[in-house]
Amino acid sequence: MAGNVIEHGFSKDRRTHTVDIRTVYKNNSVILRIKDDCIPFDPQERSRLTNPEDPAENIGIRMVWQMAEEIQYRNILGLNVLTIRI
Numbered sequence: 001m002a003g004n005v006i007e008h009g010f011s012k013d014r015r016t017h018t019v020d021i022r023t024v025y026k027n028n029s030v031i032l033r034i035k036d037d038c039i040p041f042d043p044q045e046r047s048r049l050t051n052p053e054d055p056a057e058n059i060g061i062r063m064v065w066q067m068a069e070e071i072q073y074r075n076i077l078g079l080n081v082l083t084i085r086i
Contacts (some may be wrong), residue, residue: 001032001043002021003009004043004060005007005019005034005038008038009036009080013039019034020035029069031083032084033083033084034080035085038080043071044073055084068086070083071085
């Protein structure tokens with residue numbers, strides 16, 4: 001997911017961007033939080049738009065959704081905040 005932020009989010013405009021990645025182990029779960037200042041992008045919405053007949057479409061997002069126990073996306077004060085619990 002962080003690779004997608006860099007590949008797609010950093011190249012959408014001519015601004016300098018940042019990405020902050022945090023990983024925490026808590027209550028037998030790994031919690032990953034990715035925060036960036038790129039254009040708003042809700043990967044949950046993108047996962048709903050995938051074509052079930054094309055298994056390669058959005059494969060990275062699909063893989064994360066299959067591995068994760070919980071995924072939450074929010075745009076807070078212009079920042080994309082994606083939290084994934086595995």
